[in-house]
Amino acid sequence: MSEAPAGQATAPGQAADEAALRAALASTARPPRPSALSATLTFGWRGMLKIKHVPEQLIDATMTPVLFTIMFTFMFGGAIAGSTQEYLQFLLPGILVMSVLFTTVYSGVALSTDASKGVVDRFRSLPIWRPAPLVGAVLGDTVRYLCAGTVVVVVGVILGYRPEAGVGGVVAAMLLVVAFAFGLAWAFTTVGLVFRTPSAVMNGGFMALFPLTFLSNAFVEPETLPGWLEAIVNANPVSHLVTAARGLMDGTSSAGDVMLVLATAIVLTLVFAPLTSHLYRRRS
Numbered sequence: 001m002s003e004a005p006a007g008q009a010t011a012p013g014q015a016a017d018e019a020a021l022r023a024a025l026a027s028t029a030r031p032p033r034p035s036a037l038s039a040t041l042t043f044g045w046r047g048m049l050k051i052k053h054v055p056e057q058l059i060d061a062t063m064t065p066v067l068f069t070i071m072f073t074f075m076f077g078g079a080i081a082g083s084t085q086e087y088l089q090f091l092l093p094g095i096l097v098m099s100v101l102f103t104t105v106y107s108g109v110a111l112s113t114d115a116s117k118g119v120v121d122r123f124r125s126l127p128i129w130r131p132a133p134l135v136g137a138v139l140g141d142t143v144r145y146l147c148a149g150t151v152v153v154v155v156g157v158i159l160g161y162r163p164e165a166g167v168g169g170v171v172a173a174m175l176l177v178v179a180f181a182f183g184l185a186w187a188f189t190t191v192g193l194v195f196r197t198p199s200a201v202m203n204g205g206f207m208a209l210f211p212l213t214f215l216s217n218a219f220v221e222p223e224t225l226p227g228w229l230e231a232i233v234n235a236n237p238v239s240h241l242v243t244a245a246r247g248l249m250d251g252t253s254s255a256g257d258v259m260l261v262l263a264t265a266i267v268l269t270l271v272f273a274p275l276t277s278h279l280y281r282r283r284s
Helices: 012-027 036-053 055-081 084-103 105-116 119-124 132-140 142-159 166-194 198-214 227-235 237-250 255-282
Strands: none
Touching: 036 132, 036 142, 055 084, 055 142, 084 105, 084 142, 084 166, 084 198, 084 237, 105 119, 105 132, 105 166, 105 198, 119 255, 132 142, 132 166, 132 255, 142 166, 166 198, 166 237, 166 255, 198 237, 227 237, 237 255
């Protein structure tokens, strides 16, 4: 509160108000600093509130998986597998992986949007655990991943998909895909702080994901491809994820496939989460 100019007397009422304010500030205990967990969960809830207020954000996680599932099943099923039902049994785990991974781009888009609007600067001024806005946002995005995965499975069951491993296999496959998506989302948060506009982040993310998903074993068996392309498909980490998810849903999974996917997710997180935090701290 500003002091009265020199030579000008302070009104008695104003002086009393200032004294009361100083006394209140001096006698009030400083609020405790929120814990890292509390701050992280708060920012995760912020991400879900954005979906609540702008539900159109879920179009990519709901309508797009439906379109992909229907189009690929009925357009390519007869040509690739001889019947749509046989192809659906092979295709659905791949569509599950593709639909969830495509939604990870929005982690970078959301962070880029916050940065362009100055929200990141406001968060950095708060007395909270510094990575809380980042970790909370990525955790909150898992709701989007679960929505996309659930829509794919429900549509697949309606069309005739029957998982050999039952509900347990489907749940295990979905959790594995979400774990991989969590690691991949950190890569896109890094992109979100490197690229200068949200549209650039979205375009760059989709340009990276299209070859990763389509040059995988999500849609065709690698053995049907030319030798050089088969080698690329077999080395693709998305192919490993599809193989593990397909095995979990069919009841033919191996521990090695699952552990390889989890190891890849951990590596992505260990590499890109610190890099994102570094860029976040240095952003001006």
